[in-house]
Amino acid sequence: MFNDSLKQLSERLANRAISSVELTTEFLRRIGKLNPQYNAFITVNEEKSLAQARRADQKIAAGEIGPLTGIPIAQKDIFCAKGWLTTCGSKMLSNFVSPYDADVIERFNQAGAINIGKTNMDEFAMGSSNETSYFGPVRNPWDAVAVPGGSSGGSACAVAARMAPAATGTDTGGSIRQPAALCGISGIKPTYGTVSRYGMIAFASSLDQGGPMAKSAEDLALMLNVMTGFDERDSTSLQREKEDYARDLSRPLSGLRIGLPREYFAKGMSSDVEKAIEQALDEYRRLGAETVEVSLPNSSLSIPVYYVLAPAEASSNLSRFDGVRYGYRAQVFQDLAEMYRNTRAEGFGAEVKRRILIGTYVLSHGYYDAYYIKAQKLRRLIAQDFKNAFKQCDVIMGPTTPAVAFDLGEKSSDPIQMYLSDIYTSAANLAGLPGMSIPVGFGDKMRPVGLHIIGDYFSEARMLNIAHQYQLITDWHQRAPNL
């Protein structure tokens, strides 16, 4: 049952082979057993989850069953959920019980899904290893000495370890795709503006995008069907027709043109990752796709550009945490200014402070043009590169990460090495393009390898189709660690 797809679980619920209360109880038990070691969840609330499950069972009894009704879903602790502790992985929000629901949470509630718990994450989504969480690191279920990736490391771990059938994540520079790759699961960051940011605690607003993490592309499609849609409360939410992301799953791939950016295959990728990626590309050729070389000449600039723009936006967004209206407040201070300074010094961790300092600096008088505007100009060149590449191909493929999961502590004292984990992923955020990662095998130490798929704007259904066809002829996505 823990390996069942969302469709299989829904069928079991529909034909009354199991109730939502039973299903939820099973997953809560598994969390109870595995979470002490893996630390994937910050908050589990049995009472709340089971209350939702009872309501779902009533709906099912009344014949009102949708694709996710009664199914437990893990929620990244960046999504505000009414009455739930919502910490964003930070001491700053360690006491924050949200008074409202994020749009994403509302949509899952509406769909009758069960919130099975709030997952651990890098503090304010700033990190690539889940080691910056105030609530301690998450461990990789394939190898407990390895990191799960980040920032949605708890969600990736929860799905990989089968503590939840599916989960939500957010992706500002790779935070869905990188942990999905390192934990051997599937994850998609849709086109910017597709999933509402309302109630999703802001990191870098022009880059942040929510998305699902699950075992398969088919499950991702069902999750996206629930998560997406116009929301007037998010000023960048796109007014588009609601679409069915599962509509193209069974389309054959013959004639598909896969672009391989020469910059991604040139250097930097470790040989074990390269081997798995090449094998995956061979499978695609067998499926009828052809591969063409494309170029993204400015791709080496995506990390420097990202580390100007994301901290700049973060320094502004995080100015709201001042100890006045909610969250942590320092105990000792003489005046208001010192209350702010001490609250923020004590409430934020080292990586968050580092990024606020970078952001404040690049936005400050005298440096704004040299850094912030410069980075915005390069952002356009990076977006333009993709536009040019998509003239020659339908999707772009490459590795999600340069190497398999690294060990806990291996990069935590070297921010630059950590930042380079997102070398292949952050460009999609800068351009606003959809990106996904699917498992395509194992590298060194039997740690998972992820294939990165970048599509043109609004091509999620096609990307899911491309991933699904691969998953029909391979079984990497069905592999689970033996826990």
Add this chain to the structure above:
Amino acid sequence: MTLSINDVKQVAGLAYIKVSEEEAEAALSQLSGIFKLIETMQAVDTSHVEPMSHAQDLVQRLREDKVTESDQRDLCQSIAPQVENGLYLVPKVIE
């Protein structure tokens, strides 16, 4: 560009984050490394490129100027560090 310890302290002041002498020293060495990476941007000529501030070229949506939210002051203040008579309490700012 070279960062100095005073730059770090000044930026921390602007960001309202208290830093000790040791923290400022540690931040200086890490930020210097990060800015070295950031400096690689300067090698590209962008004189004819328009800045891109956003992933989508959107026009800001407008809405009617009418009240849509209900009053939830008590609920929102129930999670505040310190409130009194419906007001948020902070240290005295006016003598």
